[in-house]
Structures are given as structure tokens and as C-alpha cells.
Amino acid sequence: MLSAEHALAEADAMLALGRLEGGLSMASPATLRLFALRLLRDMLISALRQEGHGFTDQRFHAWFAGVATLSDEPARTARPPRALCEAILTELTHSSWNALAQAATRFQAALLAPSDGTGNRLAAETAYQDAGAVIAAAHDLLSRLAPSSHPLAALAQLHAAAGDHVLFAPSERAVEPMAMRPDAVGGKRLTVERLALPCPRWALELLWGAQWRKSGLLSHALPFPGLIRLDVLRANTATDFAMLEESPAILATTLRDAAQTLSASLSEADRLAHRLADSQIGQRRSSRAPALLELLAGFGPLRSGQLEGLLDVSRLGLRSMLGTLDTAGLLARTTLSGVHLYATDLSSRGAYEVQDDLASSTFSASALGEYDAAMAEIDALLTKSGVIADDSDREA
Template sequence: MVPSEYRLPDPAQRDLDAEALLALGRLDGALGAVRPTTLRLFAIRLLRDLLVAVLRQEGHAFTDQRFHAWFAGVATLSDQPPRLARSPRVLCEAVLTELTHSSWEVLAELAARFQAALLAPGDHIGSDIADETARQDAYAIVVAARDLIAELEPSPLPLSALERLHRAVGEHVLFALPERAPEPIAIGSIRLTVERAGAPSPRWALEMLWGEHWRAAGLMAHALPLPGLIRLDALRADTPSGRAEPDEAPTILATALRDVAQGLCGNLTEADQLARRLEDSQPGRRRSSRAPALLELLAGFGPMRSAQIEALLGATRLGVRTMLGALDKVGMLERTTLAGVHLYSVNLDARVAEDANDLAVSSTFSSAALGEYEAAMADIDALLARSGVSLDEADWEDEP
């Protein structure tokens, strides 16, 4: 593509390009300036949004509420799964497994923890062969995406890199626009031939990994997944019906980059506001408590059952029940019951007690037990201090 092919006049295209590059720069700059709590909340939300985007790209239709129920293992993802859609659980497994290798440590650690929290039902119950075939198919998609990106030289020019990516995608046998294929059907004695769309392009794998490419090029400090970056209308397919007009492509690519970057900037702003609200919502709690981590998970990802929380926090059932009970007593917990299972979410509009000791007073433990707990915590404080480790650092270490 050369400037003479642009449909928009040069000044208009340059303005759009500048908007896209400015949005990408603002996103990268903001990520380097936010607090750790904000970054964790942003990463949790990004992980959830990526999983949802992957499933919807594959043709699965569902609401956010249905996604959380499915992820918790209490419902199917949809009542009528698409004919050609890949297994939703296997897709999520593939995404989480790949992200455990992310160069962005925050995202890699989250992906590893959420592997244990994926309780969604399998799609090939009783058929180990079909299940293994589905896993190999999903793994092959990720490998193909990794290989395609590896063949592209890192470029300091985001839009040029995005143009080369779309050109490579349009020429790839797996990622190109799906072609409609004739399929014979029989209705009684009548035989007909109909055209059916092929399986959707699994571009989600490229969007998941493209952040690593831009990080290698020095364009981003963190390798963010970028759902929505690859636009089907910009792909250069082999058939005339599957390709965009050459003069439209620069506009489409710049618009896609701008929209994705601005959307992530908006998510980062929301994560920062959420972090401040969470801090204001927990007066008087010990800094060593896991309650902040629980609030982050529920506020960032969405409704979860207690078994998921246990896996994510590395906590016992009693410990999770105690934390949930404390939040419930101050009105910060909401629950939905599906198939006899409670899904918990946070209510940030609740009026939190101003007394710093309300959570301790509302606890089911006796004053003697609380006294023993405080004494034990003081001993741990002293032990960690002698070891050169702060209680905050110890509390956020990975659980076994």
C-alpha cells in the first residue's frame, strides 16, 4: 500500500494514524505509572476479557452471567453450541497454558492460578480420544500463530507492523478468511447442495501473542493480549469476495489500533478507580489479610464459587468461608445460587462500617481466639523481620 492508494486524503489519514499512535503511547506510558494493585486488577480484567473474546470469536453465543456460571462448572456455556465451534473448555485451557509463558509476570502468574479455577464442564465426556484431539487442535492453532509472528521482523512502526501482520494472516491457510464450501444434504428423497461457512478464523491466537512482538520491538513495556486488533475486513484473502479495498485498509488498521488502545486505556482507568474504592472499602483490616486479594479477584474477574477462590488464593475451605462471612456481615458480598451452588461477587456500593474494629467484632471467633491470633501474628512479624522479609511481601508470595 502506498499513499496514493488511500481513500482518505493524506491529512485525514495522517490525523487518524496520529490518533492511533498517540493512544498506543498513552497506554504504554500509563501502564508504567500505575500502582501494583491497579496493574493486578487490570490484568485480571484483561484475562477475563480475552477468554470471553476467544469464545465469541469461535462462534459461541452467551451472556457474561452465563460465562461465569460455565467457568464455575454449574452450567453449559450455551444452549445451542455452534456446529463448527471448537470446545470452549479446551480453548480456555489453551489460552491459559500459553499465557503462563508470558514475559509479563503479572499475567503469567494469574494465568497459572486460573488454570486451577477453570471448573467448566468438558465437551467430550467419556471420549478421551475426542478430548485429546480437541486439545491437539487448539495447541496447533497456538503454535501456528507463534510461528507466523516469528517470521515477521520486529518494526518500530506499529502501523507498518500491523499491515504486515494482516497481509501474512490473509495468506495463511489457517488464519485467512474462511471460505464457504458446498455441502450435499438429503431431505427425504430430495438431494440438495447448500453452501455453509467454514470454521471461523482463529485470529484470537495472534491477538493473544502479538503483544510479545511489539514488546520485542520496544513499542510496549508489557506483552499485552490485544483482543480485537485483527480486523477481518482488512484481511487480504485470495478471493475477491474476502478482501478489503486497498484504499480502505490503512483506515481500517489505524482505527483498529486506536480503538483497542483506547479501550485498554479506559480499562486501566477503571482499574485504578476500582483499586481506590477497594482500599476505601476495607478499613481496619490487617495488611496481612487475604481479604484484599479476595476483593481484587471478585471485583476484577467477576462472580466465582468458593472452590475457585480456594484454588486462586491457596486457602482452605474454612479460611475462604471466614473471609466471605466477614464481607457478608458488612454488606459487601452478593451471592447468586445456580444448581445449588453459590456464586459470590462484591457489592462496592455497600456502606462499610467506619469503626476500624467492626470486622473483628463481627467475627465468629471469641475474643480469646482473636487475642491468640494477634499474638501469633506478632510472632510472625518478628520472625519475618529477622529474616529480612516484610509481612506484605510474605502475604503476596505464590501459594504452593
């Protein structure tokens, strides 16, 4: 029997997932393109931070553009950052969601980050193969899970399998003896504590959305950054029964937070899509300025060399497009190591703010029907699991 608190957590999680699917089903193509770009960037950043790399978002864009290192002090146990991003981009080019697959394909060539290590080609290839092997292991783990139409049951099954996996189970610090020379420190034997390797849960989060798409819970195979909880993974082998009892509620809260984060990103992409459309940049049919604006608004700051490849334009053509955005007051520019990074500046276009309340937006009858159908499916899942949703939450 579920406690009232646990039941509420499950209801919140299911409603958050339903609202995410409802938003996806009603989003315009422009909104989905912007959302895919943001999700691509966020997945790369999340994976790098899970590996132990410390950096700001601004530093990430500078590193991605090849004008700075990712961190001043690279993490000793982290996988090399460029190889990690290359492996993730390669995997996402095979996504069943076309908008994400296209974005990943385009950004493979836009990754201008410094080579990992000292330029040793063999070491770089080995690092890339290692990251690819982690993703392959995640594929194998997911393929062994029994299909489940209940999101929380599937998530619990995922954590149980990952907690028992030799690669995805959290590592512990290890103490190793180290022999010394007889003439050093009195010939005594010392011990060294080696740092635990980061748990590469990012690979499971990268692929998990495809599982829910197969189950009919999501219309697109979304990466789910932040969905895997290390404390729940550890609970699978722990003797702390209180923690084991709390795990279902923790997973429900985690799913709610992850779904709400994605919904917020989707809502922001929708606001951006409206504002970019209202900017009236590039009225000529042949103009590529709107595509440039979309790239910068979706992914973030990029340098001219990246933009030329992403848009397949010449340097002169790009200069003209940047001039168009600059004249309209939509372009921001920073300079690092003599290289310009371009970004959007929409601060002066407050008149084009779009209300994000669903009730104030205009949707077609078919879109509203799809949303109602998605919510009906969630209601069915809630009824099946014994959780009753409050109608007041539905209207929020």
C-alpha cells in the same frame, strides 16, 4: 501522500497507544494485578465469541464455575470451549508479563467448566491439541514477520501475512455435492452448503502484544482482543481496489479503538485499586480478605471451590473471609443450581470514588518522567511517518 482523514486516524491511533503505555508505566502493582485479571477474562471471552459461541458475561462466569453450559445451543463449527480456554491459559502461563502469567497459572485450576462433548477423554485431548496447534501456528507466523518499530506498519504486515495463511485467512462457505440413494428423491444429486470455519484470529491477538514489547512500544506483553479485522484480511486477496486503499485507515481506527479499550480497562482497574484500598478491609497483616476482594473485583463472580484453590485456604478460612466482606457490605451473591457465586458490591462506597483525570492524580516525578518519555517516543514515530499530532489532543 496521506489524506487528511487518514493522517488524523493515524495520529489518533499512535496517541492512543502512547497513552496506554504511559498508563502502564505509572500504574501501581495493585492496579496491574487487577488489570491482568480483567484482561485474562476478556481474552477468554473474546476467543470464545470469535469461535461462534453465543453467551452473556454472566453465563460465562457460571460456565467457568461449572454450574451451567456455556450456550443453550452449542455452535456447530466452533472449537470446544473448555479445550480452547485450557490452551489459552496454558499459553499465558508463559507470558513475559509476570502479573498475567501468575493469573493464568492460578486460574488453570479454577477452570471448572463442564467437559467438552460426551466425556470422551480422547476427544477432549484432541480438541486441546487442536487449539494448541492454532497457537503454535500463530507463533510461527509472528516469528516470520520482519521487525518494525512503527505500530501501523507492523499491523499492516501482520494482516498481509495472516490473509495469506492457510489457517488464519477467512474461510468461505463451501457447496458440496451429496449423492443420494437411487430410491431416494428420484435418485437426484443434492448439494449441501457447509458453514465456514471461524477464523481463529484470537490466537494472533493473544500473542501480538509480545511483538510490540520486543520493539519497545509496550512495557508489557498485552493480549489485544479485537485487533484483527476480517475485512482487511479478505482485502489482501480481493480485487476491490477501493477496499485495499481504505485498509490503512481501517487498521488505524482499529488500533485506536483496541488501545482505548485497554486504557479504559486499566483506568477502571486503577479506580478499583483505590476503592479496595479505601475499603479498609482486613487491617491485620495476616488477613487474606483484601486478596479475596481483589480476585472478585478483577475477574468477576467465582464459587467457593474456586476461591479456596486460588487463595490456598481452607473452607473454614474462606467462610471467615467471605463473612468479613459481607459484614462490610462489599459482597454480592447469586445462586445457580444450588451453588453460590460470589462477587463484589461496591455500589455503597461512592465516597471513595477516585477522579480518573490524570491531572488530579498524584504521581511521582519518576512516573511523570516515564510518561513524558513515552509520549516523546510517540512524537518521534509520528514525525517519522509524516503525521503531526495536535497538541490539544495531548492534553485531553
